Amino acid sequence: MSAFDPVAADKFSFGLWTVGNPGRDPFGGPVRPTLDPVQLVEGLAACGAWGVNLHDNDLVPFGASATERDNIVARFKAAVKRCGMCVPMTTCNLFSHPIFKDGAFTSNDPAVRAFAVRKCMDALDLAHDLGSSVFVFWGGREGTEADACRSPIVAVRHMREALNFLCGYVKERRYDIVFALEAKPNEPRSDTYFPTTGHMLHFISTLQHQEMVGVNPEVAHETMAGLSMVHGVGQAMEAGKLFHIDLNAQKIGRYDQDLRFGSEDVRGAFLLVRLLEGSAGNAPYTGSLHFDAHAYRTEDQQGVWDFATGCMRTYKILKARAFAFDADPEVRDLLGGQGNTALNDALAAGWSLERGAALRAAVIDPDAIGAKGLRYERLDQIMIEHLLGARG
Ligand code: GLT
Ligand code: MN
Numbered sequence: 001m002s003a004f005d006p007v008a009a010d011k012f013s014f015g016l017w018t019v020g021n022p023g024r025d026p027f028g029g030p031v032r033p034t035l036d037p038v039q040l041v042e043g044l045a046a047c048g049a050w051g052v053n054l055h056d057n058d059l060v061p062f063g064a065s066a067t068e069r070d071n072i073v074a075r076f077k078a079a080v081k082r083c084g085m086c087v088p089m090t091t092c093n094l095f096s097h098p099i100f101k102d103g104a105f106t107s108n109d110p111a112v113r114a115f116a117v118r119k120c121m122d123a124l125d126l127a128h129d130l131g132s133s134v135f136v137f138w139g140g141r142e143g144t145e146a147d148a149c150r151s152p153i154v155a156v157r158h159m160r161e162a163l164n165f166l167c168g169y170v171k172e173r174r175y176d177i178v179f180a181l182e183a184k185p186n187e188p189r190s191d192t193y194f195p196t197t198g199h200m201l202h203f204i205s206t207l208q209h210q211e212m213v214g215v216n217p218e219v220a221h222e223t224m225a226g227l228s229m230v231h232g233v234g235q236a237m238e239a240g241k242l243f244h245i246d247l248n249a250q251k252i253g254r255y256d257q258d259l260r261f262g263s264e265d266v267r268g269a270f271l272l273v274r275l276l277e278g279s280a281g282n283a284p285y286t287g288s289l290h291f292d293a294h295a296y297r298t299e300d301q302q303g304v305w306d307f308a309t310g311c312m313r314t315y316k317i318l319k320a321r322a323f324a325f326d327a328d329p330e331v332r333d334l335l336g337g338q339g340n341t342a343l344n345d346a347l348a349a350g351w352s353l354e355r356g357a358a359l360r361a362a363v364i365d366p367d368a369i370g371a372k373g374l375r376y377e378r379l380d381q382i383m384i385e386h387l388l389g390a391r392g
């Protein structure tokens with residue numbers, strides 16, 4: 001067994017919709033057979049994944065009777081148990097059925113909003129039944145083309161009402177579940193409400209039970225918005241709001257590609273893993289590491305398992321590279337020396353008359369500081385050399 005082979009302690013998970021993606025795209029139909037959820041669980045277990053995540057309708061078809069549902073769920077739970085896996089996250093499909101064509105929680109029609117909330121209540125029951133501790137909300141249809149159709153102010157209010165309602169449901173049922181909100185700037189809608197993780201973070205602070213709501217940033221979605229995933233995730237971690245993460249890869253300026261983790265922007269992936277693992281000294285993220293990606297359309301089922309294995313191996317290789325980088329004596333030297341610690345402590349302690357006076361009295365030479373090189377060229381080159389395997 002190689003050091004980069006996945007083990008349960010890594011907490012790697014995949015959605016049924018990821019390894020089960022048959023390769024359909026807007027220009028062509030499926031290129032792979034649709035596998036049964038039980039086959040997908042078995043395949044994931046064979047690859048060494050720890051968890052399997054799902055939408056309600058990835059498992060239970062829309063409109064199934066209660067008996068059908070119970071039989072499907074019982075069979076699936078038995079497979080998960082037999083394979084030694086778990087279902088760390090469940091979510092609700094609020095985007096496929098035509099009723100959601102103009103949004104779910106933000107639809108103008110109260111009947112659509114009620115239907116969406118009710119569907120989530122059922123999906124939360126399923127999440128509890130499967131033992132999930134996180135419930136993701138991805139509002140794929142919460143947006144517009146004809147923007148005159150609704151005020152964005154009203155859309156935000158309706159979104160808040162739905163989430164407050166569902167937080168109330170979870171509390172009433174005493175489910176041990178938290179919510180994670182996933183942003184995306186566009187696709188399938190022309191413009192999505194709450195387009196970035198930053199928008200979500202502020203919105204969460206306006207909710208009734210904000211302590212049970214965090215974010216689920218996705219590499220592809222932040223990249224589509226032209227933003228730094230690492231910075232967004234860092235802000236979420238600092239706020240104690242990184243409840244889940246969707247790992248994949250994406251080229252800038254493209255449709256949502258959901259590529260194999262680390263297959264594009266390797267340095268972005270490296271910096272993300274470094275942050276999540278805390279190799280630079282920050283508190284690490286301890287939740288599950290979910291891959292929301294799918295195999296190229298060129299692949300058959302074996303290629304899908306190659307893809308899944310690749311996501312996990314690349315994560316572990318980057319993790320080893322991150323720790324090697326942060327342990328490198330030259331890196332420690334370059335990042336060491338935090339400057340004037342008295343000023344640092346005064347700023348951290350906050351305003352007081354005394355500290356205000358101390359700041360005014362401190363000897364600070366702006367020209368000397370401005371003239372000094374920071375040696376980031378060297379730092380970045382060392383990082384590249386670690387990444388390319390030429391060092392450490
Ligand atoms: C869909 C979307 C993803 C979301 C999933 C959860 S479904 O595949 O593209 O980004 O995370 O609803
Ligand atoms: Mn996602």
Ligand code: MN
Nearest residue numbers: 220221256258
């Ligand atoms: Mn995506």
